[in-house]
Amino acid sequence: MYGDVANKLILDAKRTSNLSEIPLYQSDLVKDILKEISDLNNDVEYLEEQEQLLREDGENTTEEETKINQCQLFVTHLSMRRNKRCLLAYEKLRADKIDEFSWLNLDPITDSTKESSRTRNNISDNSIYTNYTTQLALDNLSHPEQEYFKNYQDLLLEYKSNFADIDLSGNLEPPTIIFIDVRVLKNGGEVQTEYGSFNLIKDSQFYVRKSDVERLIQQGYLEEL
Amino acid sequence: MASNMDIDDILQEFDNSSKASLKKQKKLSSSTPNIYDELVTAMLNERMAPEILPYKHELMTQVLEQISNQQQYLLDSHEYGDLNAQSGVVSGDFKLQLMIIETDVERINYLVRLYLRTRLSKIDKFTIHYINETADAEESNSSLLSREETEYMHQHFKILTQLYNNCFLKKMPHTLTLLDDTTGGESMIVTPDVNQPVFIKSVTKAGIIIPLGEEDELELEENGIYVVKYSLIRRYIEIGDVVLI
């Protein structure tokens, strides 16, 4: 039935909307829908010709014949529009997800980075990014989509350049704790920060910028108090 | 001659320093109608309004300028700190003050980021609507969006159209290639729903009376909290008598 293929595309879109990545572009489905639209368009042309003929042959045409023809024409038009809407909805969703990813300022996954990026990317742990597109594999995009991705990145760069002091891609979770008290757990060397340097001497305590010491906490040199 | 030069120098220096302190005073007074709180309100209003609100041109100019000043101050102070670290000139208090300033900058930065991104998300959602809106009344509506937002909107629409064209529109019959089609009983232009209910707080002493239907009306008392249709109170947001929450 007309519209069945488009429906498949919409189901794919629905599934995609909850993913943190963008699945493979459904080029076959899109091609099939375009084919269907073109068939429908041929029907429209045929039906319009018929209508013309019926009108010219006014005397021998029953009202019923005209109505049937009009009805067919109407449904064909609707089916074409329906298909177009589905294509747009599908593509808009993918574009939205490309936009989302672009805002994160992360590198997309290419063939060469496929393995490493899966482990490196821990941004999705952040609760705020559930359902957010945090991964993008260039191979899954169609050519026009790849081009769009590049264009949108350029556009963002340009927009952001107007706000040099604002980190527009920064965390959307409010900054609550920027500085923390830490205690040194094991001896180490000197640590340099913008706020001066301090020595890792066991049991000493410091008030430091959280982002400056996150690594040291992970490595077990410091603990947050 | 030489002594003259010295006096000139002194005068010049005095002149400069008094100018500097004057400038500082001016900066102080300009920040008295607390721009921080204004920004919080602007951000919350924007978050909760179904449509985009007029861009806060003046507020944003002030905020961005102050952020830049504070960041410069932090940079200078850190440099000063580095130079004097050995001599122990930099006191713990001074460091703590810098940390408080940095926290303040981070907080403001976050508010601006959220404010601007909320606006962009609405522009993206209702692109064609706002393109029409800003084109229809170039003069009166020019302040709805900032220059940067207008540019973003047009450029984003351009690359999206390009994407749709390359993906499928150009392979379709000519009659189907429009993106702002309103025929066929279904408009393709998404517009904000201004009748959506919103949570509001009235913040003016003078009660506001809003009409409900034919005869009913509702009086909003100061600090009262209500849920009403956005369209009924939108003009009070602009003048600041009502805030969205």
Place this chain on the structure above:
Amino acid sequence: MVLPSHLQHNLMPSEINFVAENELITILPRYSMNKIELIGHKIPALRAMRREKVPIWVAVILKSQDKCSIVPPKWLNLAYLKDKYEEEIRKPQVFSELPWNWLEISKVLLAKAADDLSDPSHQLRSVLQDLREIRLVKSHKGLRELNESNIQLNGLSLLEINELRPFVLTVMNKLRQLHDTTTTRGAVEAGEGDDMDDEDNYDDEDD
């Protein structure tokens, strides 16, 4: 999308916390400190034992470095909160008046300045919890009164409102759709003396 979808129509609890931390609170400095010019606020020069008002987030930083103690707001003590609780029971139809961010502020102070509070933390926590629960029950009962045009929620705090928001908006939007369809149909059928609009009929009787 430029903004994650869950940020588009509601506030996150962390955001409400952020907003609450902008409110001013009185501190009692332990040492002197030079004034600080922030964007918007100005922190005056601090002198030991001279009370000053500063944003809560500044107070919390100063407190964490032992530079001050925090003077608890007048409502954050057992006697006051118990009074409010009694009031909530006495007046089932209204919410007792509590500060706009009472939940958030008490949370911050209990976490960061418990030693400055006049009553033991666990007792405060428990009465705060009681208050929160009784108000929650009340607001849920109040939701039965939802209609398509407006409601009043005086006395609720930002956090409490935010929790109601998704439900209230969904229901009001649905009611609005229903209302819109009945009124347009009502207008068409009005000439036929329909009984669609009950309210109007009552009005007529009143007259």
